[in-house]
Amino acid sequence: MALEHAILVSLSERAGSGYELTRRFEKSIGLFWSATHQQIYRVLKRMEEAGWVAVDVVAQSGRPDKKVYTVSDGGRAELVRWLAEPDPSAGPVELAVKIRGATFGDPAKVAEEIVRHRAHHAERLDVYRQIEKRDFPAPAALTGRHLHQYLVLRGGIRVEEGQVEWFDEVLAALHHPKDAR
Amino acid sequence: MALEHAILVSLSERAGSGYELTRRFEKSIGLFWSATHQQIYRVLKRMEEAGWVAVDVVAQSGRPDKKVYTVSDGGRAELVRWLAEPDPSAGPVELAVKIRGATFGDPAKVAEEIVRHRAHHAERLDVYRQIEKRDFPAPAALTGRHLHQYLVLRGGIRVEEGQVEWFDEVLAALHHPKDAR
């Protein structure tokens, strides 16, 4: 999973300890992403071994020592690489991390990835709509089992619609940078 | 996870082998849910031991034997129980399974669960909108890092909006059954 990269983005925004990162994932980031402190501590250790982050042990008065993590050159390079790399299996959450981290890499590459995923979701939406037309031509008359199946399909359609609209909003914003006028 | 219950719903609609279930999860159900054959075989075994399903070995000519699974009384009872039980940690996928399986339990109980989740998502949507107003009062002027953070928030808002609208559609349909007029 891309928890490593979510951490890289978060640490790029601001250095912090495992404990702090856990809080962040509970709040701002974690509104759509969850991770326990265990997960974060272990991944942080792995990242340190890989040379993606540097540790700074900070002694505190009245509190346990802190291990403050900072993104190293290796980590920055990895983040740039990951941001530019296409990932067909990425879900909306991974893409959100890429968008949020675009500042630390090449936003144009991130936009290209969004274009690919927009196409994929638009295709799926089309499939759903065809199923809707073919299998449920008169939804108002549905009852029981067929009604329930229809409602689930409607959920899929709404999710995909929302997704595509969001991608369009993101692309419009990324393609017309205000500071380039 | 609720893979067991998704299988119970699928087998309630039609009996089938592990292999067949794998195909179903790839297509109709699996448009929003994925499971490998390994997962399914192992869960099926567990379910058989728990007495939720009954096996019927069918010899075929020119093909390997089939193990056709059918939902037993124990399985039906478990499905009814699960459908009526509130689950605050359920995501949209679990709820979709509950909706699709409503026919095999008490649809009114499922509707109650949807009401609870609708409230939860409406609350979240409200939080997001307040953050939007407070932190990004002039979105058109945003650039760089702040723009990217704003776009992620917009994604969260769109997801929650779509969710709430879907719940409303489901509730409207479940509360006004056509066959009760």
Add this chain to the structure above:
DNA sequence: CGTTGCACTGCAACTCGTTGCATAGGATGC
């Protein structure tokens, strides 16, 4: 003055799910 809560890190065991591999016969393709 005892309990609860918070800050901070970590080990150990567990569940859930994926990937790789094995087997075996018939059908389809080149």
Add this chain to the structure above:
DNA sequence: GCATCCTATGCAACGAGTTGCAGTGCAACG
């Protein structure tokens, strides 16, 4: 005629993530 695909099931190993527990030392509640 050989390779590949499809049906059909299953084992073994691995990886990601959760839960439970443990320890420390200060601050606040009642």
